[in-house]
Amino acid sequence: MHPDPARLPIGRRAALAGGTMLLMSAAITSLGPLISGSGWWWLCAFIAAGVLAAGLGARALGAPTALVPVAEVGVFLAQLTLVFGGSSGFLLVVPTFETFGQFGALLEGAGRTIQQQAPPAIAVPALLFALAVGTGVLTIVADLAVQVGRMPALAAVPALVPVTIPGFIVDDGAQPQNLLATAAAFLVLLRIDVRVRRRSRLEAGPEQDAPVVEGPRRVPIVSTLAATVGVAAVGLVAAVVLATATPSISQSELFGKSGAGSLFSRGVSPFIDLGRDLRRPAPVPAFHYTSPDADRPYFRLLTIDRFRGEVWGASLEGVDSENSVDMLPHPIGLSDEVETAERTIDVRVDTLSTNWLPAPYPTSRVENLRGSWYWERSSLAIRSVDTGTEGQSYRITRLDVDPTAEQLRDASGVVPELIETRNLGLSDGRPQVIRDTAAAVTAGAATKYDAAVAIQDWLRGDEFEYSTDAPVEQGYDGGGYDVVASFLEEKSGYCVHFAATMAVLAREIGIPSRISVGYTAGSSTDERIDGRTVVRVDSHDLHAWPELYFPGVGWVAFEPTPGRGVVPSYTRPDTANVGPVPTAAPAMPGAATGRPDLDPDRGLAAPGATAAADPADLTLRVIGAGVLVVALLLVPASARILQRANRRRRIRGGRSPAIAAWDEVLATSRDLGAGFAPALTPRAFAAELAARPAFAEDAGGALSVLRDAVERERYGPELARAAAPHPADQLIEALAEVRHALAADARPVDRVRATLLPASLLGAWSARVTIGRPASGA
Numbered sequence: 192m193h194p195d196p197a198r199l200p201i202g203r204r205a206a207l208a209g210g211t212m213l214l215m216s217a218a219i220t221s222l223g224p225l226i227s228g229s230g231w232w233w234l235c236a237f238i239a240a241g242v243l244a245a246g247l248g249a250r251a252l253g254a255p256t257a258l259v260p261v262a263e264v265g266v267f268l269a270q271l272t273l274v275f276g277g278s279s280g281f282l283l284v285v286p287t288f289e290t291f292g293q294f295g296a297l298l299e300g301a302g303r304t305i306q307q308q309a310p311p312a313i314a315v316p317a318l319l320f321a322l323a324v325g326t327g328v329l330t331i332v333a334d335l336a337v338q339v340g341r342m343p344a345l346a347a348v349p350a351l352v353p354v355t356i357p358g359f360i361v362d363d364g365a366q367p368q369n370l371l372a373t374a375a376a377f378l379v380l381l382r383i384d385v386r387v388r389r390r391s392r393l394e395a396g397p398e399q400d401a402p403v404v405e406g407p408r409r410v411p412i413v414s415t416l417a418a419t420v421g422v423a424a425v426g427l428v429a430a431v432v433l434a435t436a437t438p439s440i441s442q443s444e445l446f447g448k449s450g451a452g453s454l455f456s457r458g459v460s461p462f463i464d465l466g467r468d469l470r471r472p473a474p475v476p477a478f479h480y481t482s483p484d485a486d487r488p489y490f491r492l493l494t495i496d497r498f499r500g501e502v503w504g505a506s507l508e509g510v511d512s513e514n515s516v517d518m519l520p521h522p523i524g525l526s527d528e529v530e531t532a533e534r535t536i537d538v539r540v541d542t543l544s545t546n547w548l549p550a551p552y553p554t555s556r557v558e559n560l561r562g563s564w565y566w567e568r569s570s571l572a573i574r575s576v577d578t579g580t581e582g583q584s585y586r587i588t589r590l591d592v593d594p595t596a597e598q599l600r601d602a603s604g605v606v607p608e609l610i611e612t613r614n615l616g617l618s619d620g621r622p623q624v625i626r627d628t629a630a631a632v633t634a635g636a637a638t639k640y641d642a643a644v645a646i647q648d649w650l651r652g653d654e655f656e657y658s659t660d661a662p663v664e665q666g667y668d669g670g671g672y673d674v675v676a677s678f679l680e681e682k683s684g685y686c687v688h689f690a691a692t693m694a695v696l697a698r699e700i701g702i703p704s705r706i707s708v709g710y711t712a713g714s715s716t717d718e719r720i721d722g723r724t725v726v727r728v729d730s731h732d733l734h735a736w737p738e739l740y741f742p743g744v745g746w747v748a749f750e751p752t753p754g755r756g757v758v759p760s761y762t763r764p765d766t767a768n769v770g771p772v773p774t775a776a777p778a779m780p781g782a783a784t785g786r787p788d789l790d791p792d793r794g795l796a797a798p799g800a801t802a803a804a805d806p807a808d809l810t811l812r813v814i815g816a817g818v819l820v821v822a823l824l825l826v827p828a829s830a831r832i833l834q835r836a837n838r839r840r841r842i843r844g845g846r847s848p849a850i851a852a853w854d855e856v857l858a859t860s861r862d863l864g865a866g867f868a869p870a871l872t873p874r875a876f877a878a879e880l881a882a883r884p885a886f887a888e889d890a891g892g893a894l895s896v897l898r899d900a901v902e903r904e905r906y907g908p909e910l911a912r913a914a915a916p917h918p919a920d921q922l923i924e925a926l927a928e929v930r931h932a933l934a935a936d937a938r939p940v941d942r943v944r945a946t947l948l949p950a951s952l953l954g955a956w957s958a959r960v961t962i963g964r965p966a967s968g969a
Contacts, residue, residue, distance in 0.1 A: 201251045201952050203387045204338065208243045210380035211337050211346060215239045215330050217376040218350040221365040222322075224357050227311040227512065231319055234274065235326040241270045242330045244826075246338065251830040251952055253837055256339060260331060267327040275320050294320070300562070300577040310361055313512045315563040317577035329353070343384045347377055469659045469685060474729035476541040477710060478549060478580075481723035486534050487712035488551035488589060489736065489748065489756065490728065494570035496614050496705035498698075503671075503691060503706060514565040516548075516557040516573055522590070523569070523607065524745035525553075529594045536587045537723075540580045548573040548580060549709060549728075551589040552738075552746070558586045569609060570705070594744045594761050599640040604742030606703060614703035614740060617695070622676040629699035639702050643739050643749060644762050646696050650689050650751035657754045659685045689752040690735040703740035707748070710734060711756045831862070831949040842926075843919045849900035852922045856897060858951035859930050863937040864944075873901050880929075883936050890932035893925035 199207075219235045245266035249259045272280035272290050275297060279289040286294075300317030312318060329349035336345035354373055357365045478490075497504045525531075533555060543549065548564060550557065550573055557564070562578025606615070632649045636642035661683040662674075675695050678688045694704040713728035734756060738746045750756045835858075841851035853873060860866060866879065877898040881891050900922060934942055944950075 199387065199391065201247070203390070204247055204250050206383050207337050207343070207380075207387060208247045208334070210343070210376075210383040211330070211333050212239055212243050214346055214350050214373070214376040214380050215326070215333060217369070217372040218353045219326060220372060221354045221357060221369040223369065224361055224366060225310045225312060226314050226318070226322075228314055231314040231322055234319055235322055238267065238270055238323045238326045239330045241266050242327055243334055246334050248826045248830060250338070251827075252833045259339070260335065263331050263334065267331070271320070271323060271327075274323065275316065297321075298324075313563065313565075313576060315577040325352075337380070337384070341384075343380050346380060350377065469731065469733055474731040477543040477728045477730060477732070478538055478540045479725055479727045480536050480538040480713075481720050481725055482536040483534065483723065486536065486591070487715075487726065487757070488536075488591075489707070489709060489711055489734070490549035491552050491572065491707045491709040492545065492547040492549055493572045493574070493709075494705050494707050494738070496570070498617070498695070511565065511568065514568070516560065516564045516566060518556050519554055519566050519571055522553040522571065522592070522745045523610070524740060524742055525592065526743045529592060529598060529744055531593065532591045534589055534591050536589060537720075538583075538585055538587060540583045543580050545580050546575050546578075548575070548583075548585075550587050552707065552748075553590045553592065554587055555590050556588045558588075560585045569613070592745070592747075594747065596640070596761055596763075599741055599744055599747065599761060600638045602638075602640065602741035602743050606740065606742060610703050610740055614705050615698055615701070617698050621672045621695075624676050624679055625672065625695060625699060628679055629696045632696065633700050639700065640741065642700050643697060643702060646693050647749045647751045647758075647762055650693060651753045651758070655682045655684075655689070655753060657685060657752065658683045662688060686735045686752045686755055690737045693737045693749060693751040697737065697739050705738050705740075705746070706735055707738055708733075708735050825947075827949055827952055828947055830952055831858075831946075834858070834952075839923060842922050845919070847904060848919055848922055849897070849904040852897055852926045853901040855926055856894075856929055858949070859933050859945075861951045862945035862949045863933050864941045864950075865933055865937065873898050873905075880933075883932075885932040885936040890928050893928035893932075896921065896925040897929060 249262040269284040272286045276290040297320040301321035332349045333346040337343045633642035697704040710732045713726045718725035838851040842848040
C-alpha cells in the first residue's frame with residue numbers, strides 16, 4: 192500500500208473536515224436528554240464549524256502542521272470571546288485579561304449548575320460555556336486524528352464522549368436515534384477517507400521499477416463498503432452497550448449513593464450538621480437587610496421533607512425554566528379568606544456562600560439578582576443553577592400571611608396528593624416512644640391545630656433545654672428515628688432536634704409536616720438606611736423549624752425550640768390577633784427578571800417582562816460580529832495571496848522555478864474562469880490561452896517564455912536544465928504579464944470572484960470543472 196501524499200489537495204481536506212463536522216454534530220445530539228431546548232446544539236455546532244474552518248484555512252495557506260492546532264485554538268478563543276466575553280474583548284473577538292476572568296467565573300458557575308440541576312437542565316450561560324469548551328476541545332482532537340494522524344477511526348474516541356455521558360447521568364442513557372445518527376456519521380467519515388486515500392494513490396502512480404497491474408480507476412463500492420459498515424457496526428454496538436449498561440450516577444456505588452449531599456456549598460453545612468455552625472466560637476456574618484421596623488421574618492434557605500426513618504433529606508426537583516423569580520406563584524393551600532399583606536425587604540449578602548437564596552416564606556417576587564435563579568414547585572424555595580449568593584444585593588417582596596387561630600382550627604379540605612405522599616407518611620419500625628409521646632401530648636386536643644400547638648408548647652416547656660453540645664456528647668446528633676427517641680429521653684438538644692421531633696410527632700397524628708432550614712430574624716442595629724433599620728444576620732442565627740400544612744391556610748411555621756426565635760401569634764390562642772399591617776412601600780423599579788442578560792431562556796419570563804439591553808453594548812456586538820464575518824470571508828483571499836507569495840519564493844529560490852510559475856498561471860486562469868484542463872500539456876494549454884485577444888501582443892511572448900521554461904524543466908535532460916536555467920527575474924516578469932492579460936480579458940464579476948473565492952483553492956477534486964466562461968470566449 193502506498194502512503195498518502197504529504198499534502199492533500201484542499202478539496203479533499205474539506206471533504207474530511209465535512210465528515211468530521213457531521214460526526215461531531217451527530218455525537219453532540221446525544222446530550223439532548225440532559226439539556227432542555229435546542230439552542231445549545233446550535234452553539235456547539237457553531238463552535239465545531241469555526242474550529243474546523245480554522246484548521247482548513249490554515250492548511251490552505253500552507254501553514255506548517257504544528258501551527259494548525261494553534262490557528263484552531265485562536266479561532267476557538269475568538270468564538271468564546273464573541274459569545275461569552277461581553278464587551279471585555281478587543282473588538283469583541285480578541286480576548287483580554289478581563290475576558291479570561293469572565294471565563295473563569297463561567298467555569299465556576301458551570302460546576303455549580305451541574306451539581307444543582309437535574310436533567311433536563313436549563314441551558315444557562317455557565318452551562319453553555321462548558322458545552323462550548325468541551326465541543327471545541329473534542330473537535331480539535333477529532334480534527335488532529337482525521338487530518339494529521341490520517342486515522343479517522345480514532346475520531347470515534349472524542350465522538351464517544353458525548354455519547355456515553357448520558358449513561359452516567361440518566362437511567363436510559365443516550366437515545367437510540369442519536370446513537371444511530373452518530374454511527375451513520377462515523378460510517379460516512381470512514382467512507383470519505385477511503386475515497387480520499389484511493390484517489391491519492393491513483394494520482395501518485397506506481398512506485399518506480401515496480402511491476403504495474405492496471406486496475407479499475409474507480410474503487411469498487413463493495414470492497415470498501417463492507418469494511419466501513421463493519422467498523423461502524425462495532426462502534427454502534429459499543430456505544431449501545433456503554434449507554435445502556437453503564438449505571439447512572441444516582442445508582443452507582445462508584446460515585447456514592449444518592450442523597451441530600453452537601454446542600455449549602457461552603458457557607459452552611461447540611462441539615463444534620465447544622466450544629467457545627469452553631470457551635471462556632473465566633474459568629475460569621477451572613478447577610479444584613481433593611482425592612483419596616485415591625486417586619487422581622489425568618490429567612491429560609493431550603494425545605495427538608497423526605498424522611499426515611501434514618502435521615503431527613505430534601506426532595507430536590509428539576510428546575511423549570513418557567514419558574515423565574517420575578518413572579519412566584521400563590522402559596523399552595525392558601526385561601527383568599529386569610530389576611531395577607533405585601534412587604535419589601537432589601538438584602539445584602541456579606542459572606543454567605545450557597546446556591547440557595549435566603550428569603551422568607553412565602554415570597555411573591557425577587558428583583559435585582561445576578562445569575563439564574565428559580566423557585567421549586569412544591570416548596571417555593573429559591574435556588575440558582577449557575578451562581579451563588581456571594582455579593583448579591585436584592586429586593587424581596589414577601590407575602591405576610593396572618594391567619595387566626597380560628598381559621599386554623601376550622602381548616603378542612605383535601606390535602607394535595609403530592610403533599611400527602613411526600614409530607615405525611617412515616618416508615619415502619621419507628622420506636623414505640625414516638626407513638627406513645629404523640630398520643631400523650633395531644634390527648635384531649637379537639638382539632639389538629641390544637642394538637643400542633645400542644646406539641647409546640649410541650650417542647651418549649653420546662654422539661655426541655657437548649658444545648659448544642661449534649662447531642663454530640665451523648666451521641667444522638669441528627670434527626671432520624673433513633674435520634675428523636677434519644678432526644679425524647681434526654682430532653683436536651685438544639686433546633687434540629689426540636690424541629691425534627693415536632694415534624695415526626697405531627698406526622699404521627701396525621702398532620703403533613705416538613706422542616707425549613709435557614710436563619711432567624713437576626714439582630715437589629717442602630718444603623719438606618721432610608722428610614723429603615725439595618726438588621727444583621729450571622730452564623731449563630733442559623734436555625735431549623737417545622738412547618739405544618741393546614742388546608743385553606745397552607746404551610747404554617749411553628750417554633751418549638753426554647754429560647755430561639757419568636758413564637759408566631761397564631762400559635763398562641765390566648766393572645767389577641769395582631770391588627771392589619773400597613774401596606775408595603777412600592778417595589779423598587781429595576782430589572783424585570785432575575786435572569787442574566789446572556790440567559791438564553793430569559794424570554795420565558797412572565798408576560799410583559801422585558802430585558803433592557805445596553806445600546807452601546809449591542810452596537811459593539813454587532814460590530815464585532817461584522818468584523819468576524821468579514822475576517823472569515825477574507826480567509827480564501829488571504830490564502831490565495833500567501834499561495835502566490837510562496838510560489839514567487841520558489842521561483843527566486845530555484846526550487847523548480849518554472850513549474851512554480853506555471854502552477855500560478857494555471858491557478859490564475861482557473862480563478863478568472865479562463866478554463867482549466869489538467870489533462871492538457873503546457874504547450875496545448877498555452878495555445879488555448881494565446882488565442883485570447885489579450886495575448887495578441889507582449890503577453891503572448893511572456894506566455895511562450897513560461898511554456899518553454901516549464902517544458903525544459905519537466906522534460907529536458909537534467910544537465911541541460913542545470914546549465915541553462917531561466918533567470919528568476921525573467922520568470923517573475925513574464926508571470927506578471929500573463930496574469931495581467933488574464934485579468935484584462937475577464938469580466939469584472941470574474942475578477943471579484945477570483946479575489947474573494949479563488950477556485951484554484953478547491954484542489955484537484957474540482958479540476959474537471961470549468962468555471963466561468965469557456966476558454967474560447969473573449
